Amino acid sequence: MALIVHKYGGTSMGSTERIRNVAKRVAKWSRAGHQMVVVPSAMSGETNRLLGLAKELAPEKHSAQALRELDMIAATGEQVSVGLLALALQTEGLDAVSYAGWQVPVRTDSAYTKARIEAIEDVRVRADLQAGRVVIITGFQGIDELGHITTLGRGGSDTSAVAVAAAMKADECLIYTDVDGVYTTDPRIVPEARRLQTISFEEMLEMASLGSKVLQIRSVEFAGKYHVPLRVLSSFTPWDIDIGEEAVSGTLITFEEDEKMEQALVSGIAFTRDEAKITVVGVPDKPGIAYQILGAVADANIDVDVIVQNVSHGGRTDFSFTVSRNDYPRALELLQSKVGPAAGAAEVTGDPRICKVSIIGIGMRSHVGVAAKMFRTLSEEAINIQMVTTSEIKTSVVIDEKYMELAVRALHKAFELEYTPAA
Amino acid sequence: MALIVHKYGGTSMGSTERIRNVAKRVAKWSRAGHQMVVVPSAMSGETNRLLGLAKELAPEKHSAQALRELDMIAATGEQVSVGLLALALQTEGLDAVSYAGWQVPVRTDSAYTKARIEAIEDVRVRADLQAGRVVIITGFQGIDELGHITTLGRGGSDTSAVAVAAAMKADECLIYTDVDGVYTTDPRIVPEARRLQTISFEEMLEMASLGSKVLQIRSVEFAGKYHVPLRVLSSFTPWDIDIGEEAVSGTLITFEEDEKMEQALVSGIAFTRDEAKITVVGVPDKPGIAYQILGAVADANIDVDVIVQNVSHGGRTDFSFTVSRNDYPRALELLQSKVGPAAGAAEVTGDPRICKVSIIGIGMRSHVGVAAKMFRTLSEEAINIQMVTTSEIKTSVVIDEKYMELAVRALHKAFELEYTPAA
Numbered sequence: 001m002a003l004i005v006h007k008y009g010g011t012s013m014g015s016t017e018r019i020r021n022v023a024k025r026v027a028k029w030s031r032a033g034h035q036m037v038v039v040p041s042a043m044s045g046e047t048n049r050l051l052g053l054a055k056e057l058a059p060e061k062h063s064a065q066a067l068r069e070l071d072m073i074a075a076t077g078e079q080v081s082v083g084l085l086a087l088a089l090q091t092e093g094l095d096a097v098s099y100a101g102w103q104v105p106v107r108t109d110s111a112y113t114k115a116r117i118e119a120i121e122d123v124r125v126r127a128d129l130q131a132g133r134v135v136i137i138t139g140f141q142g143i144d145e146l147g148h149i150t151t152l153g154r155g156g157s158d159t160s161a162v163a164v165a166a167a168m169k170a171d172e173c174l175i176y177t178d179v180d181g182v183y184t185t186d187p188r189i190v191p192e193a194r195r196l197q198t199i200s201f202e203e204m205l206e207m208a209s210l211g212s213k214v215l216q217i218r219s220v221e222f223a224g225k226y227h228v229p230l231r232v233l234s235s236f237t238p239w240d241i242d243i244g245e246e247a248v249s250g251t252l253i254t255f256e257e258d259e260k261m262e263q264a265l266v267s268g269i270a271f272t273r274d275e276a277k278i279t280v281v282g283v284p285d286k287p288g289i290a291y292q293i294l295g296a297v298a299d300a301n302i303d304v305d306v307i308v309q310n311v312s313h314g315g316r317t318d319f320s321f322t323v324s325r326n327d328y329p330r331a332l333e334l335l336q337s338k339v340g341p342a343a344g345a346a347e348v349t350g351d352p353r354i355c356k357v358s359i360i361g362i363g364m365r366s367h368v369g370v371a372a373k374m375f376r377t378l379s380e381e382a383i384n385i386q387m388v389t390t391s392e393i394k395t396s397v398v399i400d401e402k403y404m405e406l407a408v409r410a411l412h413k414a415f416e417l418e419y420t421p422a423a
Numbered sequence: 424m425a426l427i428v429h430k431y432g433g434t435s436m437g438s439t440e441r442i443r444n445v446a447k448r449v450a451k452w453s454r455a456g457h458q459m460v461v462v463p464s465a466m467s468g469e470t471n472r473l474l475g476l477a478k479e480l481a482p483e484k485h486s487a488q489a490l491r492e493l494d495m496i497a498a499t500g501e502q503v504s505v506g507l508l509a510l511a512l513q514t515e516g517l518d519a520v521s522y523a524g525w526q527v528p529v530r531t532d533s534a535y536t537k538a539r540i541e542a543i544e545d546v547r548v549r550a551d552l553q554a555g556r557v558v559i560i561t562g563f564q565g566i567d568e569l570g571h572i573t574t575l576g577r578g579g580s581d582t583s584a585v586a587v588a589a590a591m592k593a594d595e596c597l598i599y600t601d602v603d604g605v606y607t608t609d610p611r612i613v614p615e616a617r618r619l620q621t622i623s624f625e626e627m628l629e630m631a632s633l634g635s636k637v638l639q640i641r642s643v644e645f646a647g648k649y650h651v652p653l654r655v656l657s658s659f660t661p662w663d664i665d666i667g668e669e670a671v672s673g674t675l676i677t678f679e680e681d682e683k684m685e686q687a688l689v690s691g692i693a694f695t696r697d698e699a700k701i702t703v704v705g706v707p708d709k710p711g712i713a714y715q716i717l718g719a720v721a722d723a724n725i726d727v728d729v730i731v732q733n734v735s736h737g738g739r740t741d742f743s744f745t746v747s748r749n750d751y752p753r754a755l756e757l758l759q760s761k762v763g764p765a766a767g768a769a770e771v772t773g774d775p776r777i778c779k780v781s782i783i784g785i786g787m788r789s790h791v792g793v794a795a796k797m798f799r800t801l802s803e804e805a806i807n808i809q810m811v812t813t814s815e816i817k818t819s820v821v822i823d824e825k826y827m828e829l830a831v832r833a834l835h836k837a838f839e840l841e842y843t844p845a846a
Contacts, residue, residue: 016479023480050503056439057446058510065520066513072521073506076499080473083496087481090489097488098495102525103570147526 002171003035003129007139007161010044011178012235013081016088022176023088025239026134030094032243035129037168039139039161040085042077047154050074067112071141071151074113075100078138078157085136097128098136101149106142106160108150115150117142117159117222120167137164155216162219166226173223173230174250175215180234181251182207182214184417185269189408192418196267198252203267206360206394220253227255265363265370266415269408273355273401275305276328277386278335279320282346285312289343293319296339302327306356306398308387316346320387322398328352354386355404358396359411371395377414383407425594426458426552430562430584433467434601435658436504439511445599446511448662449557453517455666458552460591462562462584463508465500470577473497490535494564494574497536498523501561501580508559520551521559524572529565529583531573538573540565540582540645543590560587578639585642589649596646596653597673598638603657604674605630605637607840608692612831615841619690621675626690629783629817643676650678688786688793689838692831696778696824698728699751700809701758702743705769708735712766716742719762725750729779729821731810739769743810745821751775777809778827781819782834794818800837806830 006029008022022040030036050073058066082098089096101108104125108115128135139157144150152159158175165173180195182204187193199207201224208217214232223230233250241249283289290309297304306322323331332350340348364370371388374395378385383406387398399407412418429452431445445463453459473496481489505521512519524531527548531538551558562580567573575582581598588596603618605627610616622630624647631640637655646653656673664672706712713732720727729745746754755773763771787793794811797818801808806829810821822830835841 016476019480053439053503053507054510057442057507058514060514063513065518066510069506069509069513069521072509072523073503076502079499079502080476080496083492084476084480086492086495087477087489090486090492091481091483095488098492100495100572149523 001033001035003037003168004029005037005039005161005165005168005170005173007158007173007175008038008040008235009157009177010041010046012176013040013042013085014044016084019081019084019088021239022235023085023092025176025235026085026089027092027094028239028243030134036134037125037129037164037170038085038134038136039157039164040078040081040136041139041157042081046077046080047074050077064112068148071112071115071149074151075138075141075149078140082136082138089134089136094134095132096134096136098138099124100138101141101160102143102147104137106137106163108142108144108152110144110146110148110150112148112150114153115142115144117152117163120163122168125164125168152218155219158216158219159222162222162226162228162230165228165230166222170228173228175219175230175232176235177214177232178234178236179214179232180237180249181232182253182268184267185408185412186271189271189405190412192412194418194420196251198254199267200362201253201255202393203360203362204253206358206391207268207270223253224255229253229255265367266359266361266417267363268360268417269357269411269415270360271355271357271404271408273404274325275322275354275356275398276325276331276350276352277320277322277354277398278328278331278348278350279318280335280340280343280345280348281318282316283319283343285315285317289317290319292343293335293339294321296334297321297323297331300330300334302331302334306387306389306396308389322354322356322387325352353401354398355401356396356398357404357407357411358394359415360394362393364393364395373414374411377410378407381406381410424456424458426460426591427452428584428588428591428593428596429459429461430581430596430598431461431463431658432580432600433464433469435599436463436465436508437467439507442504442507442511444662445658446508446515448599448658449508449512450515450517451662451666453557459557460548460552460587460593461508461557461559462580462587463501463504463559464562464580465504469500469503470497473500487535491571494535494538494572497574498561498564498572501563505559505561512557512559517557518555519557519559521561522547523561524564524583525566525570527560529560529586531565531567531575533567533569533571533573535571535573537576538565538567540575540586543586545591548587548591575641578642581639581642582645585645585649585651585653588651588653589645593651596651598642598653598655599658600637600655601657601659602637602655603660603672604655605691607690608831608835609694612694612828613835615835617841617843619674621677622690623785624676624678625816626783626785627676629781629814630691630693646676647678652676652678688790689782689784689840690786691783692780692834692838692840693783694778694780694827694831696827697748698745698777698779698821699748699754699773699775700743700745700777700821701751701754701771701773702741703758703763703766703768703771704741705739706742706766708738708740712740713742715766716758716762717744719757720744720746720754723753723757725754725757729810729812729819731812745777745779745810748775776824777821778824779819779821780827780830780834781817782838783817785816787816787818796837797834800833801830804829804833
């Protein structure tokens with residue numbers, strides 16, 4: 001008998017018919033002898049509907065007080081879901097009980113709309129499990145020390161599920177979603193993309209942060225911190241699939257680099273076209289110049305992703321960075337009108353039509369030449385590289401967005417990602 | 424400076440536009456120097472939507488466990504409302520904070536879907552009021568001693584508002600609804616129906632329990648028990664109506680029979696066509712027969728309203744009662760197939776096409792002839808009276824439902840309810 005946490009996304013909970021299927025799947029696991037904790041998201045569309053109502057009444061920038069009320073409102077979506085799922089499980093003949101985050105309690109800080117989980121008390125849930133109940137807990141939310149409801153921000157239900165699994169030392173946390181696992185890249189772009197049976201925690205972290213939308217990044221961080229065995233799998237397989245088969249489906253996120261692990265140089269390719277590039281041309285290459293530029297950008301509440309500064313010529317250098325495409329007009333205006341002139345820049349240029357493509361793999365740690373192979377592949381396709389950044393297990397390039405699909409396909413082929421690597 | 428509780432019904436909260444108007448009205452009262460607590464209902468239609476989803480997943484008779492989950496689900500409607508109203512008030516420039524029942528806390532028993540309030544702790548709310556905040560509290564719900572969410576049943580938001588007003592010793596509780604007060608009878612049936620400026624608590628109780636839908640009966644009981652000054656008034660007057668004018672509008676429910684009170688014999692006429700009549704004909708007139716019949720009906724969970732047993736002839740008597748029209752087929756079947764034969768009845772007959780019309784007035788206590796005048800009026804209209812029951816301040820008759828409007832109009836005229844009585 002194992003302690004298993006299931007997490008179901010909004011699409012999986014999107015109608016009463018689908019909730020019934022979730023209940024049948026959970027019932028199957030419960031009847032197989034497992035202790036079950038389930039963390040469902042709000043029904044798809046519900047959180048947007050609720051926040052839409054809120055926006056009609058408070059269209060302006062939100063005070064801390066207003067953010068607290070947004071959480072009060074948004075948290076109800078998951079509360080409805082847990083109650084409905086409990087009813088569906090009871091109709092299946094199981095003993096089931098639902099809890100809102102504050103009832104568990106899931107304790108968080110007071111950063112409304114983007115709170116962080118601080119602790120989960122498991123006494124109540126454990127008592128229910130021992131009494132033979134399936135326990136259903138709202139994702140996405142908790143309670144702060146003042147007794148106010150908090151939410152964890154978009155995708156927070158993944159984090160809730162992993163945090164519950166960590167607090168309860170669950171044997172595995174299964175994240176049911178609308179894809180059947182983590183792929184080497186997006187199959188809509190590369191039809192040969194292959195599902196990974198396993199991926200290391202660190203690779204998953206890079207995949208998540210680089211635009212692969214399978215798992216919310218904070219849930220991966222949480223899983224890594226507490227070594228929660230995490231599996232991403234599809235909620236659209238038939239609910240009565242053989243439980244042994246289901247238990248090894250999807251993609252397992254692993255923490256030990258054991259012998260059996262796939263040892264590919266590159267595990268996957270991530271990409272995003274949500275960014276834009278800004279270059280501050282010909283600034284004096286002196287200490288403090290990076291802070292002078294990026295400090296002003298940060299003060300304007302604009303997040304910066306890739307930052308590149310190359311060696312200088314004649315005491316002057318070019319300083320480039322990317323920002324979210326939404327922030328681009330505001331950032332460019334700020335740089336051109338104020339920050340650039342103040343920093344003594346010759347010019348400030350920008351380009352919103354860029355994309356970022358990254359190759360990710362633990363194998364890059366121990367193998368040289370991976371980045372070189374990436375650059376050669378792009379060169380063979382005559383794709384110009386505008387910016388490069390690297391970390392221990394990934395290399396990212398910024399290129400013209402019109403080459404994005406071409407670059408992803410060429411790299412997928414060059415690194416032979418369509419083939420399962422030899423063990 | 425007074426402490427005022429406002430309660431707004433689902434229609435008043437039915438859209439963001441209407442919520443904005445509620446906020447403007449509350450802001451007006453707050454700016455006039457009053458400490459404000461607001462108890463809004465769920466947006467109209469929301470509770471039905473939520474319970475409809477629940478019914479799709481759990482169509483059968485509900486266990487206590489299932490009822491707990493229904494409360495978990497239904498309580499979210501009001502939670503959304505309080506958050507939205509807090510945002511609207513903040514947008515109006517006021518300091519406002521919302522609380523769900525469990526946050527106040529509003530303590531109830533564990534009778535899920537029809538819980539009763541046991542206590543309201545006002546420390547938190549009072550601290551907010553003293554800090555200059557408008558406090559918004561979910562209607563309809565609380566928390567039991569196990570930490571589960573409970574709801575008070577339909578119309579429970581009225582009760583919540585009155586209970587909050589009682590706990591906080593509010594100067595007045597204003598119930599904003601879609602009518603502008605309590606009328607002598609339904610103006611849709613009698614165009615001359617007159618709004619009552621005041622009505623006694625006991626009369627209001629009879630009006631509420633006899634089918635006048637202005638106020639939920641439990642809220643009136645609560646107001647009576649704790650002597651909460653209660654005013655029913657319209658939320659559809661312009662929000663910027665002069666506050667002095669608004670403060671005396673609607674109908675005030677009073678507890679003292681003071682000199683200035685209207686001293687009509689009859690204050691109003693209530694009616695309902697939601698009932699059906701069953702007669703158990705020719706049962707032996709012996710001790711225990713009433714219990715034998717009604718005990719079986721109660722065991723089948725069927726509520727009985729009017730009960731009439733007349734004197735017997737030849738040791739046999741007829742025993743009549745009314746049930747909700749929804750329960751009628753089930754009740755008739757039970758009586759005809761089991762209870763009637765077991766009780767030795769000659770026959771069991773029924774009629775779902777009846778209605779109940781009642782005249783209500785504190786004046787009936789001290790004045791004879793009021794019932795006689797009612798019977799004479801109906802007789803003059805050739806309306807046959809099938810059953811009669813009386814209490815200290817009301818007389819009810821059961822008649823053929825096709826005469827309902829005629830009876831109500833004739834009685835309204837006979838008791839001169841269109842005229843304001845002399846003080």
